[in-house]
Amino acid sequence: xxxxxxxxxxxxxxxxxxxxxxxxxxxxxxxxxxxxxxxxxxxxxxxxxxxxxxxxxxxxxxxxxxxxxxxxxxxxxxxxxxxxxxxxxxxxxxxxxxxxxxxxxxxxxxxxxxxxxxxxxxxxxxxxxxxxxxxxxxxxxxxxxxxxxxxxxxxxxxxxxxxxxxxxxxxxxxxxxxxxxxxxxxxxxxxxxxxxxxxxxxxxxxxxxxxxxxxxxxxxxxxxxxxxxxxxxxxxxxxxxxxxxxxxxxxxxxxxxxxxxxxxxxxxxxxxxxxxxxxxxxxxxxxxxxxxxxxxxxxxxxxxxxxxxxxxxxxxxxxxxxxxxxxxxxxx
Amino acid sequence: xxxxxxxxxxxxxxxxxxxxxxxxxxxxxxxxxxxxxxxxxxxxxxxxxxxxxxxxxxxxxxxxxxxxxxxxxxxxxxxxxxxxxxxxxxxxxxxxxxxxxxxxxxxxxxxxxxxxxxxxxxxxxxxxxxxxxxxxxxxxxxxxxxxxxxxxxxxxxxxxxxxxxxxxxxxxxxxxxxxxxxxxxxxxxxxxxxxxxxxxxxxxxxxxxxxxxxxxxxxxxxxxxxxxxxxxxxxxxxxxxxxxxxxxxxxxxxxxxxxxxxxxxxxxxxxxxxxxxxxxxxxxxxxxxxxxxxxxxxxxxxxxxxxxxxxx
Numbered sequence: 001x002x003x004x005x006x007x008x009x010x011x012x013x014x015x016x017x018x019x020x021x022x023x024x025x026x027x028x029x030x031x032x033x034x035x036x037x038x039x040x041x042x043x044x045x046x047x048x049x050x051x052x053x054x055x056x057x058x059x060x061x062x063x064x065x066x067x068x069x070x071x072x073x074x075x076x077x078x079x080x081x082x083x084x085x086x087x088x089x090x091x092x093x094x095x096x097x098x099x100x101x102x103x104x105x106x107x108x109x110x111x112x113x114x115x116x117x118x119x120x121x122x123x124x125x126x127x128x129x130x131x132x133x134x135x136x137x138x139x140x141x142x143x144x145x146x147x148x149x150x151x152x153x154x155x156x157x158x159x160x161x162x163x164x165x166x167x168x169x170x171x172x173x174x175x176x177x178x179x180x181x182x183x184x185x186x187x188x189x190x191x192x193x194x195x196x197x198x199x200x201x202x203x204x205x206x207x208x209x210x211x212x213x214x215x216x217x218x219x220x221x222x223x224x225x226x227x228x229x230x231x232x233x234x235x236x237x238x239x240x241x242x243x244x245x246x247x248x249x250x251x252x253x254x255x256x257x258x259x260x261x262x263x264x265x266x267x268x269x270x271x272x273x274x275x276x277x278x279x280x281x282x283x284x285x286x287x288x289x290x291x292x293x294x295x296x297x298x299x300x301x302x303x304x305x306x307x308x309x310x311x312x313x314x315x316x317x318x319x320x321x322x323x324x325x326x327x328x329x330x331x332x
Numbered sequence: 333x334x335x336x337x338x339x340x341x342x343x344x345x346x347x348x349x350x351x352x353x354x355x356x357x358x359x360x361x362x363x364x365x366x367x368x369x370x371x372x373x374x375x376x377x378x379x380x381x382x383x384x385x386x387x388x389x390x391x392x393x394x395x396x397x398x399x400x401x402x403x404x405x406x407x408x409x410x411x412x413x414x415x416x417x418x419x420x421x422x423x424x425x426x427x428x429x430x431x432x433x434x435x436x437x438x439x440x441x442x443x444x445x446x447x448x449x450x451x452x453x454x455x456x457x458x459x460x461x462x463x464x465x466x467x468x469x470x471x472x473x474x475x476x477x478x479x480x481x482x483x484x485x486x487x488x489x490x491x492x493x494x495x496x497x498x499x500x501x502x503x504x505x506x507x508x509x510x511x512x513x514x515x516x517x518x519x520x521x522x523x524x525x526x527x528x529x530x531x532x533x534x535x536x537x538x539x540x541x542x543x544x545x546x547x548x549x550x551x552x553x554x555x556x557x558x559x560x561x562x563x564x565x566x567x568x569x570x571x572x573x574x575x576x577x578x579x580x581x582x583x584x585x586x587x588x589x590x591x592x593x594x595x596x597x598x599x600x601x602x603x604x605x606x607x608x609x610x611x612x613x614x615x616x617x618x619x620x621x622x623x624x625x626x627x628x629x630x631x632x633x634x635x636x637x638x639x640x641x642x643x644x
Contacts, residue, residue, distance in 0.1 A: 104466075114571070114604075115571055116571060117570065117571055121438075121463055121541075122463050122464055122466070140537070141567065142537065142540050142567055143566075143567045143570045143571065144540070144541040144542075144546070144570065145537070145539045145540055145541070146438055146439050146463045146464060146539050146541055147439060147463060147464035147465070147539055148464070148538065148539060149439070149537060149538035149539015149540065150539050152537075152538065152539065153537065153539070220459075221457065221459065221462065221466060221469070221470060222465070222466030222469055223462040223463045223464050223465065223466015223467045223468075223469065223470070224459045224461070224462055224466065225438075225459075225461040225462070225463055226461075230461070230546060230547070230548075231546070231549070231570050231571065231573065232546075232548040232549065232570075232573035232576060233547070233548065236573070250460075251458065251459055251460045254434065254460045254461065254547050254548075255427075255432045255433065255434050255460065255547060256432065257547065257548035257552070257573065257576040260548060260573040260576055260577075260580075261576070261580065264576075264577070264580040264584060265584070268580065268581070268584045268585050269584050288431075288432065
């Protein structure tokens, strides 16, 4: 390279450097409230408005934290907790019921800074499983605690336990009855993709985080655990690449290690976030017969939300002014 | 080219581990070492015999792991490490590299051979992972043998738990934190499989699940790429998505299997603070066994005539 050109490049680098530093770093959050759960034909305007309101509340709760300089970890925790408390979504209160008529809840959280992670599976009395997952990450040397052992830890940590009735809503009881009737009639019916809630975020410090929480599948076998609490499958975050939360047929997400694979494609194959998400959702997952979607954010604040199911309840907001809530393919 | 490979018998291979850990060499008695070696040989040869007569990689890893589960020397099945409550809580996973099918169980207390149950989950249920009493309910539905929890608790493990709880140095048993058993294999049809089974950490909190039953962390297999089984401090292997990372490094970055395993054990895991070991077999039958601890109980055998058992 000739000397003048090198000099010119150096000047350019110096000129860009301070300009970048003075620009505020991007903030971004994306959330999902499940993929493929509602047939558009059955979605009344009242239902749609109610879902939109629930998604907006979670999205804005998370974004408000980012905006006042809070961590991505706090933002995803708040967004997911909001949806856990909203009975419309399949997580926390209003979670779908297992074959025995109980809610059995799974959740995971991952901090891309570290990275470190916490997860719980098969809990039946923890009001906000995402809170417990976070305690596992922050207050225990472990990553995954399951069933009664996880609830023992919840008691030690002073996390709120509630009776099982708390989770059971009339709508979910009806769904279970319907599922049981169909199972009786049609033994081989494959389970449809289930709702699940999740959030991914990038904060001002450049840290990424992901969180996912779910009640799993309606009429599931007791003890069945899907991808949500599996680090790498339904939840993953790494400051060097991206943060991902998945929703859909969990078994397929586990086998494909979907969340981690998206980050590996970004990090090692240098795919853009959107390309990596497309590869997993429309190629690998679809080829294996799996249905669902993911939300993802990379370290530059790019957001990707994609699915191969009928729809995915989702929302995105960033510091460039984007704020949208959508359910179906046409961004409606 | 094609006709040549059709005439040549396909290569097949199996590798096993019985845990990575730091029993200082001087502390391991001759008698104990002989018992470990005999146990590893039985598992290795059992799995290899299946491959030799045309059996599948899936059957070979199931067979090898079942032998290690039944051997009280190893931290899986009978002789598993005990929780702080003095009970055995077992985890296992199996993966078929052909169609990326997988099955796993965690925190079961009455299933004699957890690897058998993991395989049933893969083959007879629509799920991948079942935990706790729900997994045992499924075991009953599948007519698997359930045993009282006492079956798993050996006097040695109870002693080990006692000394760990008193804060004393542990005996020359497979070290408390890191025992686990596993197997990886390539069969004559080119199919890869991986299986892992464990009692987890001695004195662990009930409900704690490590990397063994987590697909992508302690167990992974993908045809044409590799099959991996891990042993070590599970929490770190989960965060690093260790087993899948090794396969991704081979597939996406064209690293050799050896380089990929080395990067995980001597680069990524130490940076997080974790140690342990990995066994892996590639789609070409190449076996890699590496560890960052003082030793790893391991064995390898292939159709090219290699057969070895090693500890350090």
